[in-house]
Amino acid sequence: MEERLEQARYVLLNDLEEIPQLAERVEAFGVRHAVSSKVIFNLNLALDEILTNVISYGYPDHLPHHISVTLMWRPEGMTAEVEDDGLPFNPLADAAPPQVDVSLEERSVGGLGIHFVKTFMDEVSYCREGERNRLRLWKRLEGSGREAAHDPN
Amino acid sequence: MIRIDESRQGAALVLRLTGRLDGGGSGALEALLLERIAQGVGEIVVDFTGVDYISSAGLRVLLMGAKRVKPSGGRLALSGMVESIREVFEVSGFLKILPAFATVEEAREGR
Numbered sequence: 371m372e373e374r375l376e377q378a379r380y381v382l383l384n385d386l387e388e389i390p391q392l393a394e395r396v397e398a399f400g401v402r403h404a405v406s407s408k409v410i411f412n413l414n415l416a417l418d419e420i421l422t423n424v425i426s427y428g429y430p431d432h433l434p435h436h437i438s439v440t441l442m443w444r445p446e447g448m449t450a451e452v453e454d455d456g457l458p459f460n461p462l463a464d465a466a467p468p469q470v471d472v473s474l475e476e477r478s479v480g481g482l483g484i485h486f487v488k489t490f491m492d493e494v495s496y497c498r499e500g501e502r503n504r505l506r507l508w509k510r511l512e513g514s515g516r517e518a519a520h521d522p523n
Numbered sequence: 524m525i526r527i528d529e530s531r532q533g534a535a536l537v538l539r540l541t542g543r544l545d546g547g548g549s550g551a552l553e554a555l556l557l558e559r560i561a562q563g564v565g566e567i568v569v570d571f572t573g574v575d576y577i578s579s580a581g582l583r584v585l586l587m588g589a590k591r592v593k594p595s596g597g598r599l600a601l602s603g604m605v606e607s608i609r610e611v612f613e614v615s616g617f618l619k620i621l622p623a624f625a626t627v628e629e630a631r632e633g634r
Contacts, residue, residue, distance in 0.1 A: 390545065408607055489614050
């Protein structure tokens with residue numbers, strides 16, 4: 371019988387092409403833990419938006435950097451933690467929510483990625499530790515009955 | 524990766540997408556939309572039946588296309604979204620500004 375992994379860590383380069391490959395790994399990890407395709411989709415969307423920001427704007431030196439993504443599964447929810455050594459980037463402090471009630475002409479997509487992260491995740495936390503950004507995303511798993519803030523440890 | 528199948532159906536240009544409309548895939552769609560709009564295409568249907576993923580990068584390109592065709596009386600309509608894709612459109616507010624239909628045929632006629 372296959373052992374169920376509780377945690378998996380992936381190290382990415384700061385290259386946008388890494389994102390779809392990570393998505394496949396997140397999906398495999400989720401499927402292994404019987405996580406619904408909807409949760410996997412939402413987690414991948416949030417990770418994509420965060421990583422796209424980090425990779426696109428975090429590295430003005432244009433040198434290769436490593437970004438670590440750690441997935442954790444527990445019966446009540448899935449956590450994804452992103453750690454990078456890019457410029458400070460706090461998605462929670464960043465920007466007003468997008469205006470979603472304006473006409474086509476007035477509409478822009480600014481802030482939409484972070485709006486997705488906040489909408490589709492149940493908890494988002496950020497801290498800057500020394501030279502590193504550490505962002506934690508948490509998504510509740512259906513049927514867990516867990517409503518309160520969780521203790522990641 | 525995204526695959527884009529193009530067809531002309533009456534006055535409409537129908538783009539059937541397959542795969543991921545993410546940061547990578549949206550570049551190909553953007554280039555194609557800009558080219559066809561420059562050639563005078565005004566009626567565009569983008570069919571999402573085969574799309575299993577979209578991010579804000581994909582939405583940005585759709586918004587760009589819709590804005591470009593509107594001044595000349597054109598329109599960019601959507602069709603065939605699966606539930607997870609539809610939810611992303613819903614949360615983005617795009618369903619209020621882009622017409623969305625169940626099928627390509629309805630999208631072509633639905634105005």
